[in-house]
Amino acid sequence: xxxxxxxxxxxxxxxxxxxxxxxxxxxxxxxxxxxxxxxxxxxxxxxxxxxxxxxxxxxxxxxxxxxxxxxxxxxxxxxxxxxxxxxxxxxxxxxxxxxxxxxxxxxxxxxxxxxxxxxxxxxxxxxxxxxxxxxxxxxxxxxxxxxxxxxxxxxxxxxxxxxxxxxxxxxxxxxxxxxxxxxxxxxxxxxxxxxxxxxxxxxxxxxxxxxxxxxxxxxxxxxxxxxxxxxxxxxxxxxxxxxxxxxxxxxxxxxxxxxxxxxxxxxxxxxxxxxxxxxxxxxxxxxxxxxxxxxxxxxxxxxxxxxxxxxxxxxxxxxxxxxxxxxxxxxxxxxxxxxxxxxxxxxxxxxxxxxxxxxxxxxxxxxxxxxxxxxxxxxxxxxxxxxxxxxxxxxxxxxxxxxxxxxxxxxxx
Amino acid sequence: xxxxxxxxxxxxxxxxxxxxxxxxxxxxxxxxxxxxxxxxxxxxxxxxxxxxxxxxxxxxxxxxxxxxxxxxxxxxxxxxxxxxxxxxxxxxxxxxxxxxxxxxxxxxxxxxxxxxxxxxxxxxxxxxxxxxxxxxxxxxxxxxxxxxxxxxxxxxxxxxxxxxxxxxxxxxxxxxxxxxxxxxxxxxxxxxxxxxxxxxxxxxxxxxxxxxxxxxxxxxxxxxxxxxxxxxx
Numbered sequence: 001x002x003x004x005x006x007x008x009x010x011x012x013x014x015x016x017x018x019x020x021x022x023x024x025x026x027x028x029x030x031x032x033x034x035x036x037x038x039x040x041x042x043x044x045x046x047x048x049x050x051x052x053x054x055x056x057x058x059x060x061x062x063x064x065x066x067x068x069x070x071x072x073x074x075x076x077x078x079x080x081x082x083x084x085x086x087x088x089x090x091x092x093x094x095x096x097x098x099x100x101x102x103x104x105x106x107x108x109x110x111x112x113x114x115x116x117x118x119x120x121x122x123x124x125x126x127x128x129x130x131x132x133x134x135x136x137x138x139x140x141x142x143x144x145x146x147x148x149x150x151x152x153x154x155x156x157x158x159x160x161x162x163x164x165x166x167x168x169x170x171x172x173x174x175x176x177x178x179x180x181x182x183x184x185x186x187x188x189x190x191x192x193x194x195x196x197x198x199x200x201x202x203x204x205x206x207x208x209x210x211x212x213x214x215x216x217x218x219x220x221x222x223x224x225x226x227x228x229x230x231x232x233x234x235x236x237x238x239x240x241x242x243x244x245x246x247x248x249x250x251x252x253x254x255x256x257x258x259x260x261x262x263x264x265x266x267x268x269x270x271x272x273x274x275x276x277x278x279x280x281x282x283x284x285x286x287x288x289x290x291x292x293x294x295x296x297x298x299x300x301x302x303x304x305x306x307x308x309x310x311x312x313x314x315x316x317x318x319x320x321x322x323x324x325x326x327x328x329x330x331x332x333x334x335x336x337x338x339x340x341x342x343x344x345x346x347x348x349x350x351x352x353x354x355x356x357x358x359x360x361x362x363x364x365x366x367x368x369x370x371x372x373x374x375x376x377x378x379x380x381x382x383x384x385x386x387x388x389x390x391x392x393x394x395x396x397x398x399x400x401x402x403x404x405x406x407x408x409x410x411x412x413x
Numbered sequence: 414x415x416x417x418x419x420x421x422x423x424x425x426x427x428x429x430x431x432x433x434x435x436x437x438x439x440x441x442x443x444x445x446x447x448x449x450x451x452x453x454x455x456x457x458x459x460x461x462x463x464x465x466x467x468x469x470x471x472x473x474x475x476x477x478x479x480x481x482x483x484x485x486x487x488x489x490x491x492x493x494x495x496x497x498x499x500x501x502x503x504x505x506x507x508x509x510x511x512x513x514x515x516x517x518x519x520x521x522x523x524x525x526x527x528x529x530x531x532x533x534x535x536x537x538x539x540x541x542x543x544x545x546x547x548x549x550x551x552x553x554x555x556x557x558x559x560x561x562x563x564x565x566x567x568x569x570x571x572x573x574x575x576x577x578x579x580x581x582x583x584x585x586x587x588x589x590x591x592x593x594x595x596x597x598x599x600x601x602x603x604x605x606x607x608x609x610x611x612x613x614x615x616x617x618x619x620x621x622x623x624x625x626x627x628x629x630x631x632x633x634x635x636x637x638x639x640x641x642x643x644x645x646x
Contacts, residue, residue, distance in 0.1 A: 269583075278564060280561060280562065280564050282562075283562065283564070291465055292463055292464075292465050292466035293461075293462035293463055293464055293465065293466070294452070294462060294465040294466075295452075295464075296452065298452060304452075310465075313448070313449055320561065320591075320592035349591065349592070350590075351590065351591060351593065355590075355591075355593035355594075360448075361448045362596050362597065362600075382601065382604070383601055383603070383604025383605075383607075386604055386608050387607050387611065389608075390608040390611045390612055391611055393612075394611060394612060397519070397522075397615075397619070398615070401523065401619060401623060404522035404523070
């Protein structure tokens with residue numbers, strides 16, 4: 001190919017960044033449809049992990065969810081995965097064959113908030129139902145078993161579904177102080193546990209800011225040396241679904257993508273799925289007009305707060321945070337932090353616990369600057385210090401020059 | 414008798430004042446962007462005010478001017494027909510000596526002046542280069558933050574532009590620990606530049622007063638004056 005040929009130049013100058021292509025052309029979607037069809041047929045041919053499980057329709061009845069609720073969910077999930085509407089039947093079918101995919105869900109250093117986010121909705125939701133319907137082989141919070149029985153269930157699941165199960169990890173892993181986390185009668189540390197279970201997993205999915213980047217347990221001074229899954233597990237496909245808590249919609253989206261294609265979704269440089277983390281909160285924020293207008297809330301409850309002004313001056317970190325909560329929101333689209341007037345703390349970004357979670361803009365926050373560990377001063381204090389030192393230096397030189405200047409004048413005379 | 418010495422061409426002076434006003438604009442608007450220091454209580458719908466948006470617009474235009482002008486300056490460093498600055502920056506023995514002599518002149522309060530002050534000296538040449546290194550650092554950190562807003566990968570001038578910015582600046586985020594670190598450094602470097610400006614202005618005024626050669630006139634009229642040795646008069 002010639003360097004200056006039109007095709008080559010186009011390929012050079014249209015290098016994809018984190019661009020999300022929402023229309024990839026008919027040929028692509030046709031091929032994708034065929035692929036998904038084939039995958040679903042394969043899954044259908046397989047028997048459910050547990051024969052005795054209830055059928056999906058029955059499950060909907062039991063949860064008092066109408067067919068209409070389910071179809072609404074199907075439409076929303078299809079859109080979330082950026083698939084055209086003719087994929088909806090596939091997504092519906094995928095939900096029904098979910099019980100063919102074994103899932104092991106473990107908790108390390110965390111508050112169980114991500115499981116809670118999925119479970120504690122105001123009314124039963126389809127997302128929640130999917131979690132119930134999934135072949136969830138082990139989940140410390142949800143399972144009925146306890147003690148030895150639970151440990152047995154885990155060993156059995158790892159043995160039976162070797163290389164097939166999805167490992168969901170919730171919580172950070174204490175690397176600096178491994179004994180900070182042990183569980184069960186045959187205790188193993190968090191590091192050992194994650195590494196052992198990840199070894200036989202098809203993929204590891206880190207749910208929540210803790211599992212993804214260390215989260216609150218990794219906050220300064222990080223006493224347990226907490227890190228995320230991707231710092232401990234090597235050589236396995238990993239998906240990070242950060243945020244505190246991770247949005248259930250995104251968890252289900254990743255599972256759906258896996259069920260539909262047998263592959264993990266496209267990821268960004270922090271291993272976050274692009275369909276969810278390819279958007280900056282700031283750019284889809286309902287208060288963005290007030291940002292551009294320079295209308296800011298100055299204090300909680302002031303006139304600006306009453307008028308839904310921008311929360312940037314109250315420390316909103318939306319401009320640096322990539323997540324789709326400004327679009328899909330939380331709790332079935334009920335609301336989200338900026339919607340309730342609180343501002344974003346950047347919970348889907350690494351280090352948000354030390355750097356973002358303040359109630360003032362970064363420039364006015366008392367944040368330990370990187371590279372200057374331990375210096376508890378803000379940029380402006382340090383900067384103004386340097387400027388002051390310069391001015392003092394100048395002043396000293398000027399005064400000295402005046403005095404010396406007079407002397408040399410005298411000498412000249 | 415005083416001899417008139419040309420030190421700055423019209424182009425150089427225009428470049429200087431473009432830099433001055435760009436830096437002033439960038440600092441004022443940048444401080445507003447970092448922490449909006451005035452509130453716009455104008456009884457108009459949000460869509461009509463655009464205060465933050467104008468601040469960002471002016472900030473970006475100031476940055477754009479600084480960057481473009483810096484490219485011109487970089488070119489002139491090597492190719493100027495009037496005065497090739499790079500010749501004064503490379504650490505040759507003569508340049509090192511001149512740098513040291515000019516520095517001694519400053520700290521001995523003009524009691525020692527063993528260099529030719531009719532042309533650009535090494536000390537100032539190095540000092541100007543420092544500013545451009547600071548501006549380059551601002552360019553990398555600034556564009557790192559700028560491209561965050563182009564996450565769709567599209568821009569008004571095509572997809573090559575965000576792609577190029579990612580290629581050129583993603584390492585900054587890796588180096589400084591993400592957006593928070595980059596913001597911190599971008600803001601902190603502003604203070605370094607302000608300190609640079611403070612010394613720059615002081616030094617030029619000090620030279621004017623103590624050397625008695627009208628140095629401050631260089632940046633306005635392009636000329637300074639040099640006392641001719643008595644023998645020649």
